[in-house]
Amino acid sequence: MITKEATPAAPAAERAAPAPPHPAKRHRPAWDEVPRWQIYLPLGVYLVFTLIPFYWILLFSLRPAGSTSLVPWPVTFDHFEKVWTERSFGTYFGNSVLVGVATLVMTTLVALAGGYALARFDFRIKRGFMLALLCSQFVPGALLLVPLFEIFANLQMINSLGSVILAETVFQLPLSMILISNFIKNVPYSLEEAAWVDGCGRLRAFRIVVLPLLRPGIIAVGSFAFVHSWNHFLFALMFLNNQSKQTIPVGLNTLMSADSVDLGALAAGGIIAAVPVVIVFAFIQKWLITGFSAGAVKG
Amino acid sequence: MKNSMRSSTGRRRVPAAVALGAVLALTATACGDDGSGSGGSGGAEGSGKGKITFWDNNGGVRTDIWKEIIADFEKANPDIDVEYVGIASTEYQSKVDTAIQGGGLPDVGGVGAAMLAGFAAQDALEPLDDRLAGSPLDGRLNEDMVESLKAAGGGDGTLYSVPTSANNGVLYYRTDLFEKAGLKEPSTWDAFYEAAEKLTDAGANKFGYTIRGGAGSIAQALDAMYGQSGITSFWNADGKQTTVNDPKNVEALEKYAALYKKVTPAADLNNDFTKMVAQWDSGTIGMLNHNLGSFQDHVKAFGEDKFRGIPQPAGPGGKRVQVSNPVDGLGVFKNSKNKEAAWKFIEFALSHEENSKFNRSAGQVPANLEAAEDAWISESEPTKLAAQALTDGSTTIVQLPYYLPDWNTISKADNEPNFQKVLLGKMSAKEFLDTVAEQLNEAQAEWDEQKG
Numbered sequence: 001m002i003t004k005e006a007t008p009a010a011p012a013a014e015r016a017a018p019a020p021p022h023p024a025k026r027h028r029p030a031w032d033e034v035p036r037w038q039i040y041l042p043l044g045v046y047l048v049f050t051l052i053p054f055y056w057i058l059l060f061s062l063r064p065a066g067s068t069s070l071v072p073w074p075v076t077f078d079h080f081e082k083v084w085t086e087r088s089f090g091t092y093f094g095n096s097v098l099v100g101v102a103t104l105v106m107t108t109l110v111a112l113a114g115g116y117a118l119a120r121f122d123f124r125i126k127r128g129f130m131l132a133l134l135c136s137q138f139v140p141g142a143l144l145l146v147p148l149f150e151i152f153a154n155l156q157m158i159n160s161l162g163s164v165i166l167a168e169t170v171f172q173l174p175l176s177m178i179l180i181s182n183f184i185k186n187v188p189y190s191l192e193e194a195a196w197v198d199g200c201g202r203l204r205a206f207r208i209v210v211l212p213l214l215r216p217g218i219i220a221v222g223s224f225a226f227v228h229s230w231n232h233f234l235f236a237l238m239f240l241n242n243q244s245k246q247t248i249p250v251g252l253n254t255l256m257s258a259d260s261v262d263l264g265a266l267a268a269g270g271i272i273a274a275v276p277v278v279i280v281f282a283f284i285q286k287w288l289i290t291g292f293s294a295g296a297v298k299g
Numbered sequence: 300m301k302n303s304m305r306s307s308t309g310r311r312r313v314p315a316a317v318a319l320g321a322v323l324a325l326t327a328t329a330c331g332d333d334g335s336g337s338g339g340s341g342g343a344e345g346s347g348k349g350k351i352t353f354w355d356n357n358g359g360v361r362t363d364i365w366k367e368i369i370a371d372f373e374k375a376n377p378d379i380d381v382e383y384v385g386i387a388s389t390e391y392q393s394k395v396d397t398a399i400q401g402g403g404l405p406d407v408g409g410v411g412a413a414m415l416a417g418f419a420a421q422d423a424l425e426p427l428d429d430r431l432a433g434s435p436l437d438g439r440l441n442e443d444m445v446e447s448l449k450a451a452g453g454g455d456g457t458l459y460s461v462p463t464s465a466n467n468g469v470l471y472y473r474t475d476l477f478e479k480a481g482l483k484e485p486s487t488w489d490a491f492y493e494a495a496e497k498l499t500d501a502g503a504n505k506f507g508y509t510i511r512g513g514a515g516s517i518a519q520a521l522d523a524m525y526g527q528s529g530i531t532s533f534w535n536a537d538g539k540q541t542t543v544n545d546p547k548n549v550e551a552l553e554k555y556a557a558l559y560k561k562v563t564p565a566a567d568l569n570n571d572f573t574k575m576v577a578q579w580d581s582g583t584i585g586m587l588n589h590n591l592g593s594f595q596d597h598v599k600a601f602g603e604d605k606f607r608g609i610p611q612p613a614g615p616g617g618k619r620v621q622v623s624n625p626v627d628g629l630g631v632f633k634n635s636k637n638k639e640a641a642w643k644f645i646e647f648a649l650s651h652e653e654n655s656k657f658n659r660s661a662g663q664v665p666a667n668l669e670a671a672e673d674a675w676i677s678e679s680e681p682t683k684l685a686a687q688a689l690t691d692g693s694t695t696i697v698q699l700p701y702y703l704p705d706w707n708t709i710s711k712a713d714n715e716p717n718f719q720k721v722l723l724g725k726m727s728a729k730e731f732l733d734t735v736a737e738q739l740n741e742a743q744a745e746w747d748e749q750k751g
Binding site (some may be wrong): 053065066068086087138146147149150153158198237240241243250253254255256258259260261262268 | 352354357358360361362363383384385386387388389394397398400401403413429466513534570573574577580581582589591592593595596599600602678
């Protein structure tokens with residue numbers, strides 16, 4: 001059972017000073033000593049390889065059906081109009097936003113609570129619990145499909161977005177809790193203690209003192225939960241039947257029939273599916289990198 | 300500092316007990332079988348009124364036409380509501396399999412020949428022989444298609460799915476490129492090989508043919524093999540040994556696989572139908588083997604006057620042999636609580652007018668005999684020729700063993716990588732076909748044993 005607090009991490013000053021560089025170690029050129037082409041050429045090649053598929057999708061989505069031109073000219077938005085209205089992507093988009101945002105909120109809230117418990121308390125099965133969290137990452141969602149389907153069917157949640165949100169949240173939680181707990185471990189315990197001395201309760205101290213310091217971690221966990229649930233196909237396919245409830249990945253899949261595929265519509269659907277993820281990453285990339293690297297190397 | 304979580308044992312036990320109780324309750328409800336899961340036992344004839352659910356096995360592109368048919372049905376049967384669920388063809392089997400195990404099957408759904416054996420083996424489908432015998436549809440459906448679905452249903456001759464339409468292999472070729480090169484229609488295999496070679500100018504990125512090397516490659520290779528060898532049955536006389544590795548088929552496959560990279564793009568190695576069709580529609584390839592389903596894609600790419608779709612080339616002695624394409628159909632799921640209404644929907648969807656409407660949209664051959672006589676068939680040349688090939692006796696159809704539960708695995712996951720090795724010259728055609736034959740013979744023996 002829960003008996004004692006975890007020992008706060010040792011202050012950085014107490015750690016051993018880094019060893020001096022080995023005298024025989026080869027001199028590494030500084031950034032400004034490296035010829036620019038040695039940096040930009042490989043990056044450029046990599047960029048071209050990365051961008052060509054995106055250009056291809058953009059090309060198919062913007063050029064008229066039947067065109068074989070390598071530039072999207074004359075530009076047409078017919079494919080976008082078709083998928084958005086005729087193929088119900090407007091509805092799918094709304095559903096995906098709802099699933100993504102709800103998963104983000106639920107995952108973040110529960111991961112904060114669970115991560116705090118893992119970081120600040122010692123309890124008898126803590127190590128086993130952490131191990132179980134890690135092991136749960138090895139279980140593919142497809143393996144649990146039938147039991148989950150039965151549970152949701154018995155709870156009358158089949159064909160409800162709630163089932164997808166719940167399943168996505170549950171699958172996101174283990175990794176999110178581990179990440180958040182590492183972030184919390186890096187926040188000095190003395191800060192919380194100072195807040196308690198000033199009259200705060202544990203919850204208020206967490207909200208006022210710890211939470212603002214967890215911003216990179218919250219953004220990392222939240223964006224990961226959003227993007228994963230946005231792209232995830234299996235649960236939405238299996239738990240949702242009604243077309244008005246389906247999400248973007250399932251909608252994309254229905255653009256390919258058994259014998260025929262409308263590549264223009266498929267490309268336009270792909271762009272619609274990708275844009276929110278690109279926007280999310282563009283806004284949060286700074287915090288995301290900080291968040292993942294901090295969570296990875298500390299704790 | 301004392302930890303605030305260090306409270307009395309009693310205080311900690313209460314939430315733990317509540318949590319444990321909730322988990323047990325959830326588990327109990329999850330395990331409680333109401334008869335809706337695994338196979339079918341909880342169904343009922345129902346009142347023939349109320350709501351039924353229909354799962355479309357090729358949702359997306361067919362959604363609009365099904366919604367139109369459903370609207371007609373609801374107008375004709377105001378006391379029945381049909382909920383339409385469109386499911387992509389690639390995911391249909393896994394969705395139905397999950398629902399068979401976990402519950403939540405629809406009342407009626409698309410059940411094509413390729414999936415029929417699996418669903419029937421799980422006892423998920425309602426036998427429909429008696430219903431069809433007592434229906435106005437009796438005698439008005441294409442008998443070959445009915446027999447094909449009976450044969451695919453597990454071997455006891457029971458009808459689990461009523462045919463809606465048939466597909467057929469088509470050789471599409473670019474009339475403008477043929478005319479320019481002074482080539483005649485590729486109606487024989489010799490003409491096909493000659494055209495493939497003459498239309499190829501690899502340096503200019505022009506190719507005579509595009510071969511299917513990725514997903515779905517085996518069915519297409521079988522079509523080419525049996526078409527050239529002229530062998531008309533998939534099994535030999537005693538029905539225990541497949542003819543797949545007959546020396547004539549081996550020779551045919553060697554010739555066919557040798558086309559790869561000689562008259563086809565190198566990228567064909569990973570061609571599934573999507574890439575193959577997209578590649579042909581890009582305009583620099585002379586011929587393509589696919590089925591009726593992609594006709595509209597080619598019309599969008601070229602217009603109707605730059606290409607034709609004809610049945611597979613004729614083989615030795617002018618005899619045309621093709622392998623069967625899966626017949627599509629509709630089945631009633633055994634767990635349906637309203638089988639009467641589900642059957643009414645099937646009857647309606649297969650009526651002359653509705654079946655004609657559906658197949659005109661899908662570009663396939665109607666199962667309803669009156670619908671197959673409608674004027675639109677003769678306006679769509681590939682469909683007309685395919686319908687003729689299937690009905691006028693000019694073509695022998697080699698029935699593939701869709702009834703074998705292992706057929707999908709053998710013809711896809713198990714052997715598609717080996718076919719790629721054949722194309723690359725890393726495996727001989729004989730070695731490949733011997734492997735396939737061994738697996739098929741084993742599957743057939745197992746199936747015979749199970750049948751008793």
